[in-house]
Amino acid sequence: xxxxxxxxxxxxxxxxxxxxxxxxxxxxxxxxxxxxxxxxxxxxxxxxxxxxxxxxxxxxxxxxxxxxxxxxxxxxxxxxxxxxxxxxxxxxxxxxxxxxxxxxxxxxxxxxxxxxxxxxxxxxxxxxxxxxxxxxxxxxxxxxxxxxxxxxxxxxxxxxxxxxxxxxxxxxxxxxxxxxxxxxxxxxxxxxxxxxxxxxxxxxxxxxxxxxxxxxxxxxxxxxxxxxxxxxxxxxxxxxxxxxxxxxxxxxxxxxxxxxxxxxxxxxxxxxxxxxxxxxxxxx
Numbered sequence: 001x002x003x004x005x006x007x008x009x010x011x012x013x014x015x016x017x018x019x020x021x022x023x024x025x026x027x028x029x030x031x032x033x034x035x036x037x038x039x040x041x042x043x044x045x046x047x048x049x050x051x052x053x054x055x056x057x058x059x060x061x062x063x064x065x066x067x068x069x070x071x072x073x074x075x076x077x078x079x080x081x082x083x084x085x086x087x088x089x090x091x092x093x094x095x096x097x098x099x100x101x102x103x104x105x106x107x108x109x110x111x112x113x114x115x116x117x118x119x120x121x122x123x124x125x126x127x128x129x130x131x132x133x134x135x136x137x138x139x140x141x142x143x144x145x146x147x148x149x150x151x152x153x154x155x156x157x158x159x160x161x162x163x164x165x166x167x168x169x170x171x172x173x174x175x176x177x178x179x180x181x182x183x184x185x186x187x188x189x190x191x192x193x194x195x196x197x198x199x200x201x202x203x204x205x206x207x208x209x210x211x212x213x214x215x216x217x218x219x220x221x222x223x224x225x226x227x228x229x230x231x232x233x234x235x236x237x238x239x240x241x242x243x244x245x246x247x248x249x250x251x252x253x254x255x256x257x258x259x260x261x262x263x264x265x266x267x268x269x270x271x272x273x274x275x276x277x278x279x280x281x282x283x284x
Contacts, residue, residue: 001024001072001098001125001126001128002024002125002126003023003024003127004023004024004025006023006126007021007026007126008021008028009068010070010126010161011065012026012052012064012065012066012072012126012217013026013062013063013064013065013068014062014063014064014065014069015061015062015063015100016062017029020120022123023142024125025045025122025123025124025125026124027066027077027120027122027123027124028060028061028062028074028120028121028122028123028124029060029061029062029117029118029119029120030058030059030060030061030117030118030119030120030121030209031059031061031062031100031117032054032058032059032117032147032156033046033047033056033058033059033115033117034058034059034147034150034151035048035050035054035055035154036060036154036158036159037198037215038253038280039196039277040256042139044108046117047114047116048113048114048115049112049113049114049115050085050105050107050112050113050114050115051107052107052108052109052110052111052112052277053106053107053108054106054107055104055105055106055107055158055239056104056115056191057102057103057104057150057153057154057158058087058102058103058104058105058115058121059100059102059146059147059150060100060101060102060121060122061117061118062099062217063098063099063143064097064098064099064100064101064124065097065098066093066094066095066096066097066098066126067095067096067114068096068131068135068137069095069128069130069131070095070126070127070128070129070131071092071094071095071123071126071127071129072092072093072097072125072126072127073091073093073124073125073126073127074090074092074093074101074122074123074124075090075122075123075124076090076093076122076123076126077120077121077122077123079120080105080120080121080150083109083113084107084108084109084110084111084113085105085107085108085109085113086106086108086123087103087105087122088103088104088105089103089104090103090104090122093124094138095131095135095137095139095212095227096136096137096138097144098138098139098140098141098144098148099141099142099143100141101122101124102124102141102150103121104158104244105121106214120238130229133149135240154179203260208268237263239261
């Protein structure tokens with residue numbers, strides 16, 4: 001790893017600051033801020049308020065010129081991480097690269113953070129390495145070209161927040177809310193149907209079954225009182241005596257029909273007796 005003096009000797013940092021050199025690294029400062037806000041990019045602003053879950057593309061103030069026998073590495077700043085700011089897409093600076101460096105900074109904290117031009121956002125370290133035989137260095141990247149390319153990428157791909165959380169939450173809410181409402185409507189419809197059927201059956205039962213039960217109880221009571229009457233007991237005894245007689249088949253059938261009719265008349269007269277109507281003797 002190169003130390004501070006070696007980094008200076010190789011002239012790796014252009015437009016650098018002595019205050020940004022560390023013992024074995026260099027702290028890159030903010031030069032340009034690009035952010036998406038409702039489809040519009042914020043260009044070359046010197047100050048940007050990064051909301052919680054917000055994201056912004058940061059381009060370095062310095063130009064980095066890496067020698068062909070040295071590789072660079074960009075890493076996050078610990079102080080920024082403690083504040084809830086994280087620089088993404090950091091990594092290798094290829095040997096021979098010349099141009100600005102950039103990173104996407106996301107605010108994972110609870111409160112908004114203000115980013116200003118000139119503040120540190122990345123740390124660079126440099127390492128000597130053996131150049132391969134077929135090595136070909138890339139051409140230099142001009143700042144205006146670099147900023148324009150990053151701006152196009154921000155316009156095309158970035159949202160105002162990390163993972164486009166508002167839209168994502170809205171989509172999830174719409175999906176599951178519609179599913180939930182569908183289940184609610186189905187359940188409510190089923191419950192309403194059950195309640196309607198129950199109400200209908202209850203009304204039907206009150207209208208039909210209750211009068212039937214009342215009549216049945218009344219008839220049972222009236223017949224019971226008649227069955228306890230001596231006159232009915234005598235009549236039943238006479239019927240049994242007639243049934244025991246040996247009669248011709250046709251006569252027997254006629255007697256059975258007459259007895260059945262007589263028994264029905266007996267029940268009717270018992271009801272009339274219960275309601276106060278005179279109870280006349282059965283005709284034989």
